[in-house]
Amino acid sequence: MPTTSPDPCIVVIFGASGDLTSRKLIPSLYEMDSLGLLPKETAIVGVSRRPKEDDAWRSELESDARANAVGFDDAKWRAFAQRISYYAGDATKSDCYPGLAAKLDAMHEERGTRGNVAFFLSVSPDLYAPIVRQIDAAQMVVEGKRWCTLDPVSANWQRIVIEKPFGHDSASAAALNRELAQVFDESSIYRIDHYLGKEVVQSINVFRFANTMFEPVWNHRYIDHVQISACETLGVDDRVAFYDQTGAIRDMIQSHLMQVLAFVAMEVPCRMAADDIRAEKLKVVRSIRSVSPDAVASSCALGQYAGGSDVVAYHDLPGVAKDSTTETFAAIRLQIDNWRWAGTPFYLRSGKRLAQKRTEVVVQFKPPAADLFRGVPHPLGVPAGNRLILRIAPDEGARLTFESKVPGRRMSIKPVHMDVDFRKEFGSEAVEAYGPLFLDVMSGDQTLFKHRLEVEGAWDAVMPYLSEASNAARKSIESNYAPGSWGPASADAMMARDGRAWNTD
Numbered sequence: 238m239p240t241t242s243p244d245p246c247i248v249v250i251f252g253a254s255g256d257l258t259s260r261k262l263i264p265s266l267y268e269m270d271s272l273g274l275l276p277k278e279t280a281i282v283g284v285s286r287r288p289k290e291d292d293a294w295r296s297e298l299e300s301d302a303r304a305n306a307v308g309f310d311d312a313k314w315r316a317f318a319q320r321i322s323y324y325a326g327d328a329t330k331s332d333c334y335p336g337l338a339a340k341l342d343a344m345h346e347e348r349g350t351r352g353n354v355a356f357f358l359s360v361s362p363d364l365y366a367p368i369v370r371q372i373d374a375a376q377m378v379v380e381g382k383r384w385c386t387l388d389p390v391s392a393n394w395q396r397i398v399i400e401k402p403f404g405h406d407s408a409s410a411a412a413l414n415r416e417l418a419q420v421f422d423e424s425s426i427y428r429i430d431h432y433l434g435k436e437v438v439q440s441i442n443v444f445r446f447a448n449t450m451f452e453p454v455w456n457h458r459y460i461d462h463v464q465i466s467a468c469e470t471l472g473v474d475d476r477v478a479f480y481d482q483t484g485a486i487r488d489m490i491q492s493h494l495m496q497v498l499a500f501v502a503m504e505v506p507c508r509m510a511a512d513d514i515r516a517e518k519l520k521v522v523r524s525i526r527s528v529s530p531d532a533v534a535s536s537c538a539l540g541q542y543a544g545g546s547d548v549v550a551y552h553d554l555p556g557v558a559k560d561s562t563t564e565t566f567a568a569i570r571l572q573i574d575n576w577r578w579a580g581t582p583f584y585l586r587s588g589k590r591l592a593q594k595r596t597e598v599v600v601q602f603k604p605p606a607a608d609l610f611r612g613v614p615h616p617l618g619v620p621a622g623n624r625l626i627l628r629i630a631p632d633e634g635a636r637l638t639f640e641s642k643v644p645g646r647r648m649s650i651k652p653v654h655m656d657v658d659f660r661k662e663f664g665s666e667a668v669e670a671y672g673p674l675f676l677d678v679m680s681g682d683q684t685l686f687k688h689r690l691e692v693e694g695a696w697d698a699v700m701p702y703l704s705e706a707s708n709a710a711r712k713s714i715e716s717n718y719a720p721g722s723w724g725p726a727s728a729d730a731m732m733a734r735d736g737r738a739w740n741t742d
């Protein structure tokens with residue numbers, strides 16, 4: 238939704254030798270460049286501790302870009318690679334900065350990037366605050382908090398992009414927000430969630446607000462419930478150390494799924510502008526009912542995958558604590574206490590080693606007020622129509638399922654589908670979600686980035702499921718679901734208690 242074009246700038250990536258940088262960040266910047274969307278002045282400086290020559294780093298990055306970027310082209314890569322350089326230093330130490338600042342100054346002069354810098358923290362979360370303090374101490378932020386003292390026309394900018402996880406709980410997220418606010422203005426802080434770079438998440442707004450069909454029925458009077466799922470077939474693999482401290486609620490639900498929920502549930506903003514959209518999303522997050530401790534166990538299902546023929550059980554992975562109750566599967570039920578959604582539950586589910594990779598929003602409409610087709614045979618036993626599915630992954634698309642008469646003399650009813658595959662419809666291959674988000678940072682468009690209060694509100698909403706009140710649900714978590722299944726029996730039981738079932742379409 239950017240309304241302005243990206244400014245020339247230098248992107249400084251802290252954590253240059255890391256996995257995220259080479260698998261996602263650099264390929265996504267390359268994609269933007271090869272589509273002609275990156276301003277020609279843009280330069281990229283990678284910072285991490287191990288020493289490397291520019292050319293050595295460029296060749297390291299090339300194989301991941303070749304594997305991950307859409308339509309990789311050797312000549313375009315060679316041209317793009319000239320924008321990239323490396324700076325070796327410990328970003329938590331002050332002696333890293335005089336040299337880095339001098340390098341950036343020379344590059345601004347040479348490339349015409351006007352003093353604009355987008356810092357990207359692609360390092361372990363415990364380094365976020367120490368690095369921000371060093372950036373401040375080195376006086377590399379001349380806009381940020383001090384923007385109002387500059388002439389806004391000629392002012393350059395310094396922005397910071399922060400990866401997830403943003404905090405470990407409500408208190409640590411609030412503490413990190415305070416640290417950031419000492420150095421950067423809120424309008425210069427970009428808390429990134431790459432899910433929001435996915436086309437279909439952004440198209441929720443268009444779907445809801447550019448059509449008249451859905452908005453009038455988008456409320457508790459017509460919608461029975463909403464399911465937001467992010468299911469993966471992969472396990473924890475080599476991320477054990479990180480994952481055993483994190484789990485599905487922190488890793489997926491608090492961040493990505495809560496963002497999707499906010500877009501699905503928000504009120505109509507007065508304009509399609511970042512501040513207005515963020516204000517509406519924030520109201521949703523703040524309207525989530527706080528679950529009382531005695532209701533936690535009945536409104537969640539937690540699991541850990543068991544072993545299989547070629548799968549090591551989560552509990553048996555080297556590095557997982559002996560008594561670990563970290564969930565590799567979580568489903569929670571949330572209630573939004575506002576006029577639009579009172580009484581319509583939102584079910585959020587995420588897990589590893591599940592039957593299928595699928596990320597989707599399922600909007601289940603209520604059955605008709607009067608069932609005129611009572612007694613009419615239905616092949617599924619129960620009506621399954623009146624359902625809208627927005628698919629986010631692996632393929633982006635939408636499916637509308639509605640009840641239809643089976644042709645023939647006898648009256649019989651069966652659900653049928655109307656499907657849209659966005660890739661087939663629009664013909665373009667999906668680019669890596671980080672690319673458009675980088676352009677938003679360069680354009681100063683925060684629509685798809687999280688506000689401070691939104692992050693804290695999302696933590697508040699999930700904290701009951703991480704607190705002692707969740708112990709009952711964690712008690713028998715070990716190996717309670719088979720790899721390749723849809724999660725523990727308790728997830729189905731939770732839905733069944735509400736008279737509902739997870740979507741299997």
Ligand SMILES: NC(=O)c1ccc[n+]([C@@H]2O[C@H](COP(=O)([O-])OP(=O)(O)OC[C@H]3O[C@@H](n4cnc5c(N)ncnc54)[C@H](OP(=O)(O)O)[C@@H]3O)[C@@H](O)[C@H]2O)c1
Binds near residue numbers: 257284326
């Ligand atoms: N990987 C993903 O797909 C993914 C997805 C979502 C979010 N994230 C988040 O993104 C961040 C980075 O993840 P990652 O997987 O890329 O981690 P990673 O592979 O461990 O990379 C982090 C890099 O930071 C560098 N580093 C460590 N200490 C440093 C210091 N003091 N100064 C400068 N550089 C330092 C390290 O390189 P040196 O040893 O050379 O210094 C390391 O290669 C994390 O916060 C993660 O949670 C990652």
